[in-house]
Amino acid sequence: MERTYKTQMEAARKGIITPEMKKVAAKEYRTEEEIRQWVSEGKVAICANKNHKCIEPEGVGSMLRTKINVNLGISRDCKDYDVEMQKVQAAIDLGADAIMDLSSHGNTIPFRRKLTSECPAMIGTVPVYDSVIHYQRDLATLSAKDLIDVVRLHAEDGVDFVTLHCGITRHTIDQIKKHKRKMNIVSRGGSLIFAWMCMTGNENPFYEYYDEILDICREYDVTISLGDACRPGCIADAGDVCQIEELVRLGELTKRAWERDVQVMVEGPGHMPMDQIEANMKIQQSICMGAPFYVLGPLVTDIAPGYDHITSAIGGAIAAASGAAFLCYVTPAEHLALPNLGDVKQGIIASKIAAHAADIAKGIPHATDIDNKMGDARRVLDWDAQWECAIDPETAKAIRDSRSPEHDDTCSMCGKFCAVRSMNKALAGEYIDIL
């Protein structure tokens, strides 16, 4: 059946409840009308390219379950696509909602098409990474049209959302030079656009030809993820004028996209002291009129390479509890190396913890059900029931089994000193043997 609308947003505004909206409503314990209303207002994005047939649609919005994204893809230093497919499978198994293919080497087309033809998660890309690779020509030689044509290629390939750094302009070049940030620009895509502008003398094509971008995104229902080129790369740069000035432009671009019924997410920090996070989320919500906020981190300190899944779990949990809708995972390899399979797993679990903790705090419907089940299982020392509630049962079980307790009901930490055991006996009026 031919669709009578181009995008989810257009449908919502026409009063149509799409099959995707129905599925999202059911998963989120919301009415179909609530979802339709939020999509029409841009507060929920359902990233679902019309060419991504196998997608299990999800809604991204601050009033829905916080979603998590997993970055994958090969680099020149790590170019094994089989390993990347293992990571994809692991990510899906662990419950990732989205996968961004950030490949920056080799023949990128087959991997991307494999993702959109086989993978049920939302698929995202950063087309500017792929442009240099696609044309096999260096950055300075590419035209604005070349860059935009890669966006079209990704849209045709079924990519659900594309990160485009539309918010920096030639004015940003002066600003970065003037404000002497400690870390300048740490966004990979942002730095490529910056470099391209410096070398060609031209305006940012994603800004200059934004209307053409909107045409492409409208045609395939690609959600634009407005990249934050000036996201702070260290806590000293957080919330500075470069970051906030770009955010203001992202707000303007959000409005222009919505005028064409194109769905938008807005990307956010970055490295940021804990005390600035909530204010940042609120400012984004007001400037971008409630568009879903997609954050990378925030990392709450700069000094923990090897543990940035933890620094970003702290910041991500606070961000999501304060209004961010979508967390990009960060792995222990951040700042150091391309993540391996183990890093990917650690990154996903840390992000899931942050997202779930925020969902509890925000009062997302039924978020605490699983925690309550875990509490019940712990009270009766039912270990099998505990594994059923655990975010990673295999790891939890392995830790317990590696140090088997003398008494089956307790664990090797407390043994007969187990508080749960003592309390159960005390409340049952039984004698409590400790020794």
Add this chain to the structure above:
Amino acid sequence: MERTYKTQMEAARKGIITPEMKKVAAKEYRTEEEIRQWVSEGKVAICANKNHKCIEPEGVGSMLRTKINVNLGISRDCKDYDVEMQKVQAAIDLGADAIMDLSSHGNTIPFRRKLTSECPAMIGTVPVYDSVIHYQRDLATLSAKDLIDVVRLHAEDGVDFVTLHCGITRHTIDQIKKHKRKMNIVSRGGSLIFAWMCMTGNENPFYEYYDEILDICREYDVTISLGDACRPGCIADAGDVCQIEELVRLGELTKRAWERDVQVMVEGPGHMPMDQIEANMKIQQSICMGAPFYVLGPLVTDIAPGYDHITSAIGGAIAAASGAAFLCYVTPAEHLALPNLGDVKQGIIASKIAAHAADIAKGIPHATDIDNKMGDARRVLDWDAQWECAIDPETAKAIRDSRSPEHDDTCSMCGKFCAVRSMNKALAGEYIDIL
């Protein structure tokens, strides 16, 4: 030279600046008078038993650097004291401020004395754990005097702070039964006192004979860490009447201790949804008149066994940023097994990240110095300088080295796509080769 005061608090109130206050002032970038004033008011505790001669004193208070504690000690299932000493060394090397010896098996005296004669960190214990072991008699057979005598023994042995669950009473028995908490009492010491009260029919000796406890603590300058027996053991129990009623009693007991110049810390949650943490910290500050708050977690979800160092890093960072002064580490083995050396290390690093993130947010003097140094090192891609700023240089370096980049200045994640490299070249007006 004979001391003219019994406790740091007494000295502070007499206008004496002790050698310990001087050391704390120097470390914290505060004046000696500021420290003296805070100690006199009970807002900073310097836990330093007069018999712990080798201590490097630290101050615990919300306006000072957030301190972290490491729990160690053997259990019946894991009884190798040499392994525990390895953990002590690792903890000291990783920068733990305090070590609690929670041994619950065997001959506990030599290990405890070794700690207070060799270890520069604050040493804490939970005497009620040791009572059953010390007398080698089961809990129900011990008298109130037996339990208090173990407190005295620990004080004589040089223990700097003791956790005593003084805040539960016979009334708590009815309350726990009436309110039907999901997890009842999960505090190990609290459950032992509860069990003892149930079996003997007597009042909690640490409450009934609190004045005797104060005499002991005053004599040796042992800081009382007022245990929270009713801390929530799952998010459903957070902030319930059992928890808050005990907190009210801890406030009363804080006042009584301060009347005798005995230093106090107050222990806190526990498992708690993120959105309740700040309020909890503020309530503790008001009810306990600014006494340092020592928190275990809070764990922001119940469903992550194997990863509770992360759930508690999220909660601990928020707690410390909201006023908690002291974080008890939580390891990946929490709820599952006695932590091994690797778990201890993971737990310490996660706690240090939480503490440091909070110190940045609170504006603790010079907290951001090391982050700024890291930012500078990253901007110039100076990897050796980055390792110098890293919380765990060995792990960070190992990750980078395991996937060596083609180009020495970048890493295998981005290679020539490195944003820092591109920006440095762009700002220097150089050509940027990406391919």
